[in-house]
Amino acid sequence: MKCRKCGGRAVLELRRHNTALCGPDFVGFFRRHVLETVRRWRMFTRDEPVLVAVSGGKDSLALWDVLHDAGYRTIGLYLDLGIFDYSRASKARCEGFAAERGLELRVVAVADEAGAPIPAVRDATRRPTCSACGLSKRYLMNRAALDAGFPVVATGHNLDDEAATLFGSTLRWDESALARQTPVLEATHPKLVRRVKPLFRMSERETAAYAFVRGIDYIVEECPFARGATSIAHKEVLNRLEDTSPGSKAMFLQGFLERARGLFQARETVTLAECVRCGQVTTGEVCAFCKLRDQVTRATRPSRPAPAAEAHPLDLPGTRGLIADLHAASEIHAP
Amino acid sequence: MKVILRNPGREVEIRGRRRVRELLAELHVLPETVLVIRGRDLLTIDEVVAEDDVVELRPVISGGGA
Numbered sequence: 145m146k147c148r149k150c151g152g153r154a155v156l157e158l159r160r161h162n163t164a165l166c167g168p169d170f171v172g173f174f175r176r177h178v179l180e181t182v183r184r185w186r187m188f189t190r191d192e193p194v195l196v197a198v199s200g201g202k203d204s205l206a207l208w209d210v211l212h213d214a215g216y217r218t219i220g221l222y223l224d225l226g227i228f229d230y231s232r233a234s235k236a237r238c239e240g241f242a243a244e245r246g247l248e249l250r251v252v253a254v255a256d257e258a259g260a261p262i263p264a265v266r267d268a269t270r271r272p273t274c275s276a277c278g279l280s281k282r283y284l285m286n287r288a289a290l291d292a293g294f295p296v297v298a299t300g301h302n303l304d305d306e307a308a309t310l311f312g313s314t315l316r317w318d319e320s321a322l323a324r325q326t327p328v329l330e331a332t333h334p335k336l337v338r339r340v341k342p343l344f345r346m347s348e349r350e351t352a353a354y355a356f357v358r359g360i361d362y363i364v365e366e367c368p369f370a371r372g373a374t375s376i377a378h379k380e381v382l383n384r385l386e387d388t389s390p391g392s393k394a395m396f397l398q399g400f401l402e403r404a405r406g407l408f409q410a411r412e413t414v415t416l417a418e419c420v421r422c423g424q425v426t427t428g429e430v431c432a433f434c435k436l437r438d439q440v441t442r443a444t445r446p447s448r449p450a451p452a453a454e455a456h457p458l459d460l461p462g463t464r465g466l467i468a469d470l471h472a473a474s475e476i477h478a479p
Numbered sequence: 480m481k482v483i484l485r486n487p488g489r490e491v492e493i494r495g496r497r498r499v500r501e502l503l504a505e506l507h508v509l510p511e512t513v514l515v516i517r518g519r520d521l522l523t524i525d526e527v528v529a530e531d532d533v534v535e536l537r538p539v540i541s542g543g544g545a
Binding site: 145154155156157164167201202203304305308347348349351352353356357364365366367370373375376379380383384386387 | 485486511512541
């Protein structure tokens with residue numbers, strides 16, 4: 145197959161665009177599309193510093209590469225999830241990428257903030273792992289950006305990620321999720337930082353090809369907790385459609401964003417407040433991350449010593465349970 | 480040819496030469512879900528893989544994100 149642009153040897157066929165490109169022309173094509181997305185969706189300007197959330201995977205590192213190459217002021221943020229060797233390897237990829245280009249990488253460990261790494265959070269909260277992980281990431285990304293004065297956080301969500309999320313929300317007719325699905329989550333509260341997805345028009349395969357052609361050393365192994373995830377099953381369904389009818393994923397997502405999302409958004413009314421514990425934005429009194437941290441604290445607290453043989457002055461009949469409840473309550477409301 | 484697959488990592492030996500398109504169909508792999516890599520090159524679906532080649536089918540799907 146020949147490159148449609150220069151006639152050289154093609155490295156990637158792009159069926160939905162009915163074309164094939166060589167390495168250098170594909171890199172140019174990819175960058176143009178991403179930067180056009182940034183401009184068209186007004187994700188950020190040249191003057192704004194961008195915090196790029198990186199995981200060590202192909203998408204986020206490809207995004208950082210494109211933005212850095214285009215001259216945007218970027219700093220990377222790596223959230224260390226504490227998922228055994230997987231996290232060690234992915235952190236090393238981010239550090240290597242940043243060091244090679246002389247870029248700054250900030251690291252936040254989930255264990256320091258949530259009280260335990262993601263595997264222990266999963267056990268303590270009995271939430272699905274991806275749910276606990278997603279909640280922690282969104283909270284910590286926003287807080288890191290806010291604390292450091294960044295107006296925007298960019299994530300590596302690609303076309304397949306977004307189409308799969310839309311597919312799942314549509315299957316459940318989750319109106320609230322449909323209202324929130326957008327490549328630009330505006331800062332609708334002074335303590336919310338704008339969150340953008342500049343790769344949302346690029347397929348997962350295109351992003352992987354970009355990372356490969358650019359020689360980016362990314363982690364190929366998938367997260368051990370992602371196996372069997374519903375989002376992956378949805379991606380497989382969409383890829384079967386794409387194989388039969390190239391362009392299906394893009395049409396599904398683009399059509400929703402252009403014609404349907406506004407209908408759901410108009411009906412969505414959410415009142416935002418600040419968490420009484422941490423001050424971050426929430427729809428309730430205490431934010432979901434603080435509740436998660438409480439669950440972790442309770443689950444990881446060392447078991448209490450057996451009651452002493454001697455009676456305590458407060459150890460009146462019927463008060464032991466009450467004292468335990470007071471102890472737990474003070475922990476919940478502690479700053 | 481030797482075909483390297485991932486997640487889980489394994490190797491498959493296939494006799495004879497094939498076009499990438501045929502190889503993927505034989506292994507029940509959708510073209511949209513992998514990069515086909517030979518050495519330092521990406522291969523398009525019409526390229527021929529020779530008997531003594533080693534190719535990697537690198538998955539591009541990641542996820543589980545919430």
